[in-house]
Amino acid sequence: MNLLEIIDLKTHFPTSNGLVKAVDTIDMSISEQETFGLIGETGCGKSVLGHSIIRLLQSDTVMKGKIIYKGKNLLEISEAEMRNIRGEEIAMILQNPTTSLNPVITVGEQIAEAIRLHQRLNKKDAKQKAIEMLEAVRIPSPSQRANEYPHEFSGGMKQRVMIAMGLACDPALVIADEPTKGLDVTIKIQIVELMKEVTAQKAMLLITHDLGVASEMCDRIALMYAGELVEYASVIEIFENPLHPYTIGFLDSLPGRGLVPIPGMSPSLIDLPDGCRFHPRCSHVMEICRQKHPGMTEMKDGHFVRCFHA
Amino acid sequence: MLEVEGLTKYFSSGLNKKRSVKAVDGVSFNIGKGKTLGLVGESGCGKTTVGRLIMRLIEPTAGKVLFDGIDLIALNRKELRNIRPRMQMIFQDPDSSLDPRMKISASIEEPLRLHGTYSRDEREQKVLELVKIVGLGPEHIERYPYQLSGGQNQRVVLARIMAMNPDLIIADEPTSSLDVSVQAQILNLMKDMQKTFNLSYLFISHDLDVVRIMADHIAVMYLGRLVEIGETNDIFNSAKHPYTQALLLAATRLQPGVGDGAGHVKGIILKGDTPSPFDIPTGCRFHMRCPHQKDVCLSQEPESFEVGVGHYVACHFV
Numbered sequence: 001m002n003l004l005e006i007i008d009l010k011t012h013f014p015t016s017n018g019l020v021k022a023v024d025t026i027d028m029s030i031s032e033q034e035t036f037g038l039i040g041e042t043g044c045g046k047s048v049l050g051h052s053i054i055r056l057l058q059s060d061t062v063m064k065g066k067i068i069y070k071g072k073n074l075l076e077i078s079e080a081e082m083r084n085i086r087g088e089e090i091a092m093i094l095q096n097p098t099t100s101l102n103p104v105i106t107v108g109e110q111i112a113e114a115i116r117l118h119q120r121l122n123k124k125d126a127k128q129k130a131i132e133m134l135e136a137v138r139i140p141s142p143s144q145r146a147n148e149y150p151h152e153f154s155g156g157m158k159q160r161v162m163i164a165m166g167l168a169c170d171p172a173l174v175i176a177d178e179p180t181k182g183l184d185v186t187i188k189i190q191i192v193e194l195m196k197e198v199t200a201q202k203a204m205l206l207i208t209h210d211l212g213v214a215s216e217m218c219d220r221i222a223l224m225y226a227g228e229l230v231e232y233a234s235v236i237e238i239f240e241n242p243l244h245p246y247t248i249g250f251l252d253s254l255p256g257r258g259l260v261p262i263p264g265m266s267p268s269l270i271d272l273p274d275g276c277r278f279h280p281r282c283s284h285v286m287e288i289c290r291q292k293h294p295g296m297t298e299m300k301d302g303h304f305v306r307c308f309h310a
Numbered sequence: 311m312l313e314v315e316g317l318t319k320y321f322s323s324g325l326n327k328k329r330s331v332k333a334v335d336g337v338s339f340n341i342g343k344g345k346t347l348g349l350v351g352e353s354g355c356g357k358t359t360v361g362r363l364i365m366r367l368i369e370p371t372a373g374k375v376l377f378d379g380i381d382l383i384a385l386n387r388k389e390l391r392n393i394r395p396r397m398q399m400i401f402q403d404p405d406s407s408l409d410p411r412m413k414i415s416a417s418i419e420e421p422l423r424l425h426g427t428y429s430r431d432e433r434e435q436k437v438l439e440l441v442k443i444v445g446l447g448p449e450h451i452e453r454y455p456y457q458l459s460g461g462q463n464q465r466v467v468l469a470r471i472m473a474m475n476p477d478l479i480i481a482d483e484p485t486s487s488l489d490v491s492v493q494a495q496i497l498n499l500m501k502d503m504q505k506t507f508n509l510s511y512l513f514i515s516h517d518l519d520v521v522r523i524m525a526d527h528i529a530v531m532y533l534g535r536l537v538e539i540g541e542t543n544d545i546f547n548s549a550k551h552p553y554t555q556a557l558l559l560a561a562t563r564l565q566p567g568v569g570d571g572a573g574h575v576k577g578i579i580l581k582g583d584t585p586s587p588f589d590i591p592t593g594c595r596f597h598m599r600c601p602h603q604k605d606v607c608l609s610q611e612p613e614s615f616e617v618g619v620g621h622y623v624a625c626h627f628v
């Protein structure tokens with residue numbers, strides 16, 4: 001069953017240079033306990049999509065469409081109602097633990113605070129819960145480490161703290177934005193294993209550049225390009241039967257898969273190309289691609305592609 | 311082209327300079343003309359310090375660096391200045407290597423002006439040549455760095471480097487801030503340049519997939535020491551050091567694709583953290599994370615010995 005359904009979502013930022021169409025016409029869904037990977041290159045709008053779901057965006061942001069969570073349209077509920085959903089129902093694990101953790105508060109207190117935002121626990125019980133969370137993310141001697149400050153933790157350990165914090169109120173949906181960025185590969189694999197384990201009963205939107213991490217963790221993968229999804233399908237389909245020229249180009253450019261670059265670069269989100277947004281870089285471009293914007297088409301069971309050529 | 315022997319750097323830090331960080335400890339390797347050595351290891355293991363020592367941007371505590379037969383450590387300032395153009399370094403972040411107030415054309419022309427004997431017209435001509443070598447067009451050179459993408463700026467950095475006509479390039483994570491499709495552009499360019507100009511590379515990276523396609527030989531570094539060095543194929547197919555095996559396992563498991571394809575890889579998933587260079591474990595530096603550790607590993611630092619042609623491993627149990 002769908003836990004989250006996004007229908008025709010647009011998130012636009014008015015700026016002095018023009019309207020930044022960071023998320024533009026996104027349709028997707030995440031079912032219960034599913035891990036859904038969102039892959040794309042820098043600036044394509046992945047984080048904005050993640051933040052749109054929990055409505056953590058500046059106030060002049062223009063949002064249109066629907067985000068249906070457990071039958072409720074999150075774009076229509078009040079801010080007070082939204083606050084209850086954040087953390088408790090939908091939690092975010094952020095991209096950068098170094099800037100997201102408060103340097104002057106102990107790690108245990110920070111997690112306890114996050115818990116007390118949503119659960120009526122006294123300080124002592126919240127602290128106990130925080131220690132349990134640290135233990136759940138395999139931090140050695142958790143009751144002792146709870147009293148330490150973030151700078152006393154290594155990069156990998158900080159990431160564990162971020163995971164503990166995100167999961168503290170037992171949310172049904174976790175949005176994880178680059179949870180393995182900047183980690184060494186021997187630590188990265190530990191975090192991947194940990195996340196797989198602690199989110200097994202939860203739905204997750206995993207935002208990442210790292211197709212390796214996504215293929216290890218996800219059930220389905222979507223490729224995002226210039227504010228929209230261009231393809232999504234099961235992990236196996238994406239790797240064995242990629243259909244969109246961008247997906248194919250992305251796979252071919254990986255060092256282990258040929259290192260064939262995609263010519264050119266991603267367009268500005270203020271000045272998107274007419275027709276297919278990928279057409280200036282596409283080797284299959286046809287006349288229609290320059291004029292019409294391709295829609296999302298289901299090519300095969302659950303395999304969706306936005307391309308006239310596919 | 312480059313011979314490094316017993317290269318060592320201790321930094322002292324903290325109050326009264328009491329704490330000493332053994333950032334690089336007895337590192338030896340060679341790089342042939344036109345060849346690439348990949349230097350891999352985790353953050354803080356000393357990779358970048360090795361690069362900076364070779365360039366003599368910092369002074370080594372001990373060791374020898376021979377560049378084209380010349381002992382770099384013995385050179386005085388002036389001699390060093392004369393030889394520097396032949397060795398160039400490129401970093402992860404192109405923005406830190408380019409002056410934001412300088413147009414691209416001026417950035418590329420600068421080294422020609424400082425080090426060459428070209429006339430103004432010749433320099434202009436040469437800038438256009440260099441721009442073409444790195445795959446940019448004349449339309450780019452009247453812009454400023456902020457008007458170009460990260461990948462384009464990295465090309466500008468390469469053009470600047472090529473203006474010096476170097477023999478050796480030390481590339482320190484040159485593509486780790488770039489998207490994969492752009493990374494592929496830069497890595498291909500670096501390979502083409504190597505072929506055309508017979509360049510030698512020291513390619514520093516934490517990404518084994520990238521090193522695999524760039525390097526002829528690979529050196530694996532752990533807490534300031536080389537634990538294994540060998541031909542790229544030998545490292546990937548018959549790694550002997552437990553740390554190298556663990557790196558390969560993690561990298562293989564995290565390779566994009568379905569099925570983990572790691573069945574043939576020997577290593578394990580390491581427990582624990584990358585230790586800090588401030589308190590380096592006694593004996594074998596890897597012993598705390600090593601699945602095979604025995605008593606001798608706690609007390610005695612293993613010597614490096616040859617297990618195959620040009621394949622060296624520093625472990626008591628290979």
Ligand SMILES: Nc1ncnc2c1ncn2[C@@H]1O[C@H](COP(=O)(O)OP(=O)(O)OP(=O)(O)O)[C@@H](O)[C@H]1O
Pocket residue numbers: 013015020022040041042043044045046047048049058209269
């Ligand atoms: N508040 C804002 N106002 C204006 N533009 C914004 C704002 N927030 C984000 N953007 C722009 O929206 C685009 C998408 O940004 P986003 O952070 O979602 O990218 P991303 O895909 O997460 O990239 P990365 O992989 O680098 O994290 C970018 O061009 C960014 O500059």
Ligand code: SF4
Pocket residue numbers: 244245246276277278279280282283284285286289294306307308309310
């Ligand atoms: S719609 Fe046309 S331009 Fe766009 S990806 Fe498909 S073939 Fe290429």
Ligand SMILES: [Mg+2]
Pocket residue numbers: 046047048095177
């Ligand atoms: Mg982001």
